[in-house]
Amino acid sequence: MHNFTFQNPTRIVFGEGRIGEVGGLVPPDSKVLLIYGGGSAEKTGVLNQVRRALADFHVVEFGGIEPNPRYATAMKAVEVIAQEGIDFLLAVGGGSVIDATKFIAAATNHHGDRWEILTSRGAVVKSALPFGTILTLPATGSEMNSGAVITHEENGAKLPFLSPHCYPLFSVLDPTVTYTLPPRQIANGVADAFVHVIEQYLTYPVGARVQDGFAESLMRILIDLGPIALDRPTDYEVRANLMWTATLALNGLIGAGVPHDWASHMIAHEITALNDTDHARTLAVVLPALLDDQRGPKREKLLQYATNVWGISGGTEEARIDAVINATRNFFETLGIKTRLSDYGIYGEGIEHIVAALQRHGMTELGEHRALTPADARRILERAQ
Numbered sequence: 001m002h003n004f005t006f007q008n009p010t011r012i013v014f015g016e017g018r019i020g021e022v023g024g025l026v027p028p029d030s031k032v033l034l035i036y037g038g039g040s041a042e043k044t045g046v047l048n049q050v051r052r053a054l055a056d057f058h059v060v061e062f063g064g065i066e067p068n069p070r071y072a073t074a075m076k077a078v079e080v081i082a083q084e085g086i087d088f089l090l091a092v093g094g095g096s097v098i099d100a101t102k103f104i105a106a107a108t109n110h111h112g113d114r115w116e117i118l119t120s121r122g123a124v125v126k127s128a129l130p131f132g133t134i135l136t137l138p139a140t141g142s143e144m145n146s147g148a149v150i151t152h153e154e155n156g157a158k159l160p161f162l163s164p165h166c167y168p169l170f171s172v173l174d175p176t177v178t179y180t181l182p183p184r185q186i187a188n189g190v191a192d193a194f195v196h197v198i199e200q201y202l203t204y205p206v207g208a209r210v211q212d213g214f215a216e217s218l219m220r221i222l223i224d225l226g227p228i229a230l231d232r233p234t235d236y237e238v239r240a241n242l243m244w245t246a247t248l249a250l251n252g253l254i255g256a257g258v259p260h261d262w263a264s265h266m267i268a269h270e271i272t273a274l275n276d277t278d279h280a281r282t283l284a285v286v287l288p289a290l291l292d293d294q295r296g297p298k299r300e301k302l303l304q305y306a307t308n309v310w311g312i313s314g315g316t317e318e319a320r321i322d323a324v325i326n327a328t329r330n331f332f333e334t335l336g337i338k339t340r341l342s343d344y345g346i347y348g349e350g351i352e353h354i355v356a357a358l359q360r361h362g363m364t365e366l367g368e369h370r371a372l373t374p375a376d377a378r379r380i381l382e383r384a385q
């Protein structure tokens with residue numbers, strides 16, 4: 001196992017009815033900007049629960065954060081913060097609203113060009129406004145990590161940043177608010193969390209028994225419960241387990257002391273930047289093709305994944321690897337997620353666009369060995385057609 005430092009400052013408040021406690025979590029006397037998305041939180045009543053819980057605070061509202069949140073919209077919130085003297089942010093929504101809130105928190109305290117926060121991958125962030133989150137869509141893990149992904153429409157760029165200043169102070173996770181998710185978003189959440197585990201697990205062995213064991217359990221839970229959540233959307237136990245799994249998939253725990261890949265994510269972000277396809281769907285396209293292409297460097301972990309997660313045994317090593325890549329693809333398809341680039345209207349010209357964007361964004365040394373170049377990405381995307 002590699003040396004590591006693991007610290008996660010986010011307080012998790014988990015369970016039914018706990019949104020009512022948010023007034024006690026926000027620092028006293030804060031002027032709060034309540035940030036939300038395109039209206040689901042209003043429709044489902046979550047926003048009213050939050051408004052009631054914050055009755056004693058000075059609250060200003062900022063709605064309209066898009067899925068795959070836009071830089072320009074977030075910058076409007078930065079203006080409101082300056083005008084209103086806001087000193088605390090509260091995100092109510094999924095990964096997009098939480099990511100936008102992280103960017104807004106960092107951009108408020110950053111002087112100069114705010115897009116630098118993305119191009120420097122967060123290195124220029126020296127401080128951020130404090131913020132909390134009320135999670136409504138389990139998927140990204142953004143509620144307990146320090147990362148965010150922002151889209152700059154004019155630049156055609158979707159870039160991630162990380163900063164130790166961007167952990168939420170607290171996140172409230174009430175599984176009952178996920179009952180209203182449409183099947184497409186339930187499936188997206190399960191697939192995204194699954195790929196988060198894979199990105200930190202399916203690299204090469206470093207003798208990290210705890211991290212591997214945790215990762216394998218999280219994947220088995222997603223495989224078991226994903227389809228059940230689609231069938232029985234108001235089963236509390238199922239939704240609670242999925243919600244906590246998605247958080248643990250990307251809160252630093254399973255990623256401590258092990259190599260990381262993230263090539264599927266970086267390639268997939270360029271697909272979203274191109275045509276706004278849902279994040280999880282782009283991952284379901286890239287991952288099976290990448291595993292197939294990288295079966296050499298990933299051989300040992302692919303075999304471990306086949307045995308411990310999917311119970312695949314017997315046959316040659318090559319046959320087991322084929323079987324586990326098929327099982328992974330079928331899992332996404334069973335959730336209702338298409339796994340071919342052509343399913344999303346992308347062909348040869350689109351592939352060239354994605355490869356050029358990777359080059360332009362400096363994504364030229366991807367993967368756990370930093371060995372994947374844009375030319376390798378082209379080959380992977382061709383396999384994904």
Ligand code: NZQ
Nearest residue numbers: 037038039040067068094095096136140142147180181279
């Ligand atoms: O916008 P509203 O009206 O709120 O509707 C949302 C949105 O349309 C809706 N929704 C959310 N909660 C709901 C609900 N509808 C009914 N009931 C509820 N309880 O769902 C739609 C999708 O929401 P979004 O926040 O976009 O989805 P998700 O949580 O999957 O977030 C995706 C974003 O996160 C980034 C992705 O790139 C993408 O931009 N990621 C962030 C990461 C991180 N911060 O660590 C890591 C991930 O790999 C990912 O890249």
Ligand code: ZN
Nearest residue numbers: 140192196279
């Ligand atoms: Zn993801």
